[in-house]
Amino acid sequence: MSAAEFAAAQWTRATGAGVDPHEYRRVTDGLTSVADWGPSFVRTGLVYLDRAEGAGSSVTTGEYLLTAARWFHLATLGPSAEAGRSAAAAADRALGRALEIREPGARRLTGEGFTGWLRGPADAPGTVVVVPGLDSAKEEFLDLVDALLARGLAVFAMDGPGQGVLAATTTLTAYYERVVGRVVDALGVASVGVVGLSLGGYFAARSAALEPRVAAVATVSGPLRLDWAELPEPVRDIMARRCGGAGAAREFAGRVDLTDLAPRIEAPLLVVDGGQDVIPGVTNGEPLARLAPHGTYLSVPHGDHLLGNARPDWLPHLTDHIAHTLIGARP
Structure with a gap:
């Protein structure tokens, strides 16, 4: 190229x-x-x-x-x-x-398999965890964080295993619900919302299925499943670097499948896809929204991967979904 x-x-x-x-x-x-x-x-x-x-x-x-x-x-x-x-x-x-x-009140939180910044009021009515993807990081989605903060929420934008600053010392894990569980422990809150972007959408949905403290979830350009044989070579190369080798990457990709987990997602789920986001080997999120008990699907016809070309068409809707779900769920 x-x-x-x-x-x-x-x-x-x-x-x-x-x-x-x-x-x-x-x-x-x-x-x-x-x-x-x-x-x-x-x-x-x-x-x-x-x-x-x-x-x-x-x-x-x-x-x-x-x-x-x-x-x-x-x-x-x-x-x-x-x-x-x-x-x-x-x-x-x-x-x-x-x-x-x-923001002098922002706090750096670091634990096993995660690091990031907690921003927003200490008495916020809800806390959101923002999860990056294959080669994204906490520095990429600052506008999403700002939109959530504007709705009165606290936000923890993180790097997980194999992501951002942790890519130098760790590798990707398919078992991201364990990471999210440790994050919730560190935050000291009863429940969280989780927003995952690109591969982070898989991490977020999986966490919502397996970590009961996830009370609201949204995915943006997240996969339902991956097929290693069909993934473009550049994607396989990035995954190999982030997983520690081609064999580990192939095994990781084989675990990325939400078909059986989607029915276990009890939290309200919003799935956002771009209609122009067509990556070979990646099954987009429509089946995830359909299989989840409380799933909603938003497809933006002109949106590409991560919908950077269509921010106004989904960002306010997603942040309202998270805010209304978390604040409405508070006793």
């Missing part, structure tokens, strides 16, 4: 993550190969770190740091695993610095 093709494929994901579309064009137009992706995006992130150092106010400093975190995270989408690890660490640091400035 050429650099131009790769940049075009990542376009709505990057702009959906919050980077300026014009700057994205300028950065990617200068790429001569996909190998230049990581270094170019890291350099852009460093520009924003420099701007943060010279900013005239704490508000501006925090804004620049958040932008740096976005660029560093997007740098991890390049082909170099080693460069991706260092970029993920830079994204993690930039996000942490931004929150320390912007």
Whole structure:
């Protein structure tokens, strides 16, 4: 794949993550190969770190740091695993610095197989866990977190095994309900909502089926099941890196199947898919919504994977679903 093709494929994901579309064009137009992706995006992130150092106010400093975190995270989408690890660490640091400035009440929580930031009021009427996917991370979905915070909820945006900053030291696990269970323990709450994006949709739905403290759930571009033999080679390559080898990745993919678990999801479930999201080897979420006892399906015809090109068509609906379910469920 050429650099131009790769940049075009990542376009709505990057702009959906919050980077300026014009700057994205300028950065990617200068790429001569996909190998230049990581270094170019890291350099852009460093520009924003420099701007943060010279900013005239704490508000501006925090804004620049958040932008740096976005660029560093997007740098991890390049082909170099080693460069991706260092970029993920830079994204993690930039996000942490931004929150320390912007939200002094935000708390870093780390435990076995997870790390992330808990944001929002201490007396929030509900808490939501945001779960990333195969190569996403807590730095990618800041607009989703902001929308949940605006509805009065507390939000824990996390990296799990094999994700984000933890990809350097851990590998993906299909048994994500165990991770979510430890997260709920660390949060010290009776129940949570869970939102999962891309492969995180599988993690969220599985957790809702097997962890009884999940009281509301939503998936965005999440798979019902995966077929390793049909997955595109780039997806298999990423999965192999995140699982610790091709054999482990094949085994992991074979476990991604919600057919039998979907009927066990008692929490209200919203499944969001894009009509243009067609990845070979991936069964989209419509059967998941149909099989779940309280499932609702929202398909956005023009939406692509993660629906970065259709934010207004689903983001308010999803965040209202989570907020109404959690707040309405409170005694």
